[in-house]
Amino acid sequence: MSFYGEMYNSTHEDYEDFQDQESRYRYGHCDERTLMFLGETCWSIFNTSMSYVEVEDWCNLEVVVRSYNSLTECMETASALSSCYYPNRVVEQLFVRIHRKFFSSCNNEEDLADAPAGVVLLATLLPIVLIPFIVYIVVWKSSLKD
Incomplete structure (x- = not known):
């Protein structure tokens, strides 16, 4: 597990209260500017991680799952540090951006022919x-x- 996951991962399956984020964090007003800044840092880390993966392997879950999990943990941490619930609109936008860039050409229709x-x-x-x-x-x- 990464550094982020050990400290802030609110969805880790070992925690019985993984859905109860309020038990772990105090939420006030969500600071979206900070979340956007931290999200860009997560984006940069993920982007760098994916640069080591061949383009033809981007659709192979076994190859990208570790990087994707680290991204998720990073965004959970960023949300917690920004006093924002996870998931939220900013996180959703970041994941849509990532899916458009890296996974838009992934297609499972070849696996399931008519x-x-x-x-x-x-x-x-x-x-x-x-x-x-x-x-x-x-x-x-x-x-x-x-």
């Missing part, structure tokens, strides 16, 4: 044809018992 039309037709018609046959067998079996 099934051929014949398979879809068979999977649809087979139960429709089997239901009357099964009903007939049940009725026939019950008439034999009478």
